[in-house]
Amino acid sequence: MCSATPVVTLVFLLIGLANSKWNGLRVRYCTHPEKAFFHQPRLVVEAKEQGFKPVRGLQCNASVHYRGIAYAKDGDRSLTLLYDIHGFIGGIQAGIPINEAEATLYPSQSLRPPFVLDDQHYIITMYFTNPDEICKKGRKASDFEQHGTGENLWLQTGQYPHTVAYLPRQERNIAAPWVQGKCYPKMGTHYWYNISTDMSCENFYPVFLMYNNDEMTGFGWSFVTANLTSANYEHPDRAVFPLFFHEVPECLTRETKFSAMHVYLTNNPYAHTC
Ligand SMILES: *[C@@H]1O[C@H](CO)[C@@H](O)[C@H](O)[C@H]1NC(C)=O
Numbered sequence: 001m002c003s004a005t006p007v008v009t010l011v012f013l014l015i016g017l018a019n020s021k022w023n024g025l026r027v028r029y030c031t032h033p034e035k036a037f038f039h040q041p042r043l044v045v046e047a048k049e050q051g052f053k054p055v056r057g058l059q060c061n062a063s064v065h066y067r068g069i070a071y072a073k074d075g076d077r078s079l080t081l082l083y084d085i086h087g088f089i090g091g092i093q094a095g096i097p098i099n100e101a102e103a104t105l106y107p108s109q110s111l112r113p114p115f116v117l118d119d120q121h122y123i124i125t126m127y128f129t130n131p132d133e134i135c136k137k138g139r140k141a142s143d144f145e146q147h148g149t150g151e152n153l154w155l156q157t158g159q160y161p162h163t164v165a166y167l168p169r170q171e172r173n174i175a176a177p178w179v180q181g182k183c184y185p186k187m188g189t190h191y192w193y194n195i196s197t198d199m200s201c202e203n204f205y206p207v208f209l210m211y212n213n214d215e216m217t218g219f220g221w222s223f224v225t226a227n228l229t230s231a232n233y234e235h236p237d238r239a240v241f242p243l244f245f246h247e248v249p250e251c252l253t254r255e256t257k258f259s260a261m262h263v264y265l266t267n268n269p270y271a272h273t274c
């Protein structure tokens, strides 16, 4: 079990600070370092070496509900990586198998979209580069060298990838209905979408953002009301929520089923000290 219960840990702070370039891609928070911050391949050649397999063919397909060439490991779509036509990372996706969605009643109707049904999964997709370019021109090695994992985040908010929401790279540019939460070490300052104390958890937005020193350094999936089975997910205990929200939505204090995943766009979560 991996909770976000604060523990005192000795961390090695790497020297070399706020680099605004997104120089990594790591997923999962856990208090046990060996179960956290898993590096993900940003090149398709590395993905293949690490056992990722294409989930819907080796080419972009204009009739699917996302852009890019999707890879996952062992058929587990909770962590699906999207590559552009030149093999550079372009985004990430979480997919919930339709049978698990039926069993957990998640995602609720009000969350579809951003969840869309594609190939027997409810998928939610975040792009790191302009989704219009992923299947057209892709990135060059020099673009990847310059920008790293990506330039910005675009969340797919509609059935098809021409409907996306651009998420600001600088914290100072973020606006309502995003609501600032608390800063937590190895994560950052959280932003939650359109939360309120009396909201219904069925409407809890499945995406949150993380900023450090005004820079976006990652985001996360926040699937509330579902205890999903993939080992990639975190299952925080509701007791920790006062550490992440200034005002915890009341429904969260009654809910017990949570599946989340922190996605880091930088290589050093330990540098995020708050
Ligand atoms: C593209 O996706 C559609 C819809 O799922 C599928 O029917 C078709 O076979 C795919 N095409 C290729 C070339 O994979």
Ligand SMILES: *[C@@H]1O[C@H](CO)[C@@H](O)[C@H](O)[C@H]1NC(C)=O
Residues within 6 Å of the ligand: 177, 194, 196, 199, 200
């Ligand atoms: C925010 O949530 C409220 C209900 O809590 C809803 O009525 C409203 O439409 C939501 N706004 C946006 C922009 O999603």
Ligand SMILES: *[C@@H]1O[C@H](CO)[C@@H](O)[C@H](O)[C@H]1NC(C)=O
Residues within 6 Å of the ligand: 227, 228, 229, 235, 256, 257
């Ligand atoms: C959630 O699922 C995990 C196993 O996947 C289990 O260990 C845990 O007890 C479950 N939690 C709840 C609240 O059902």
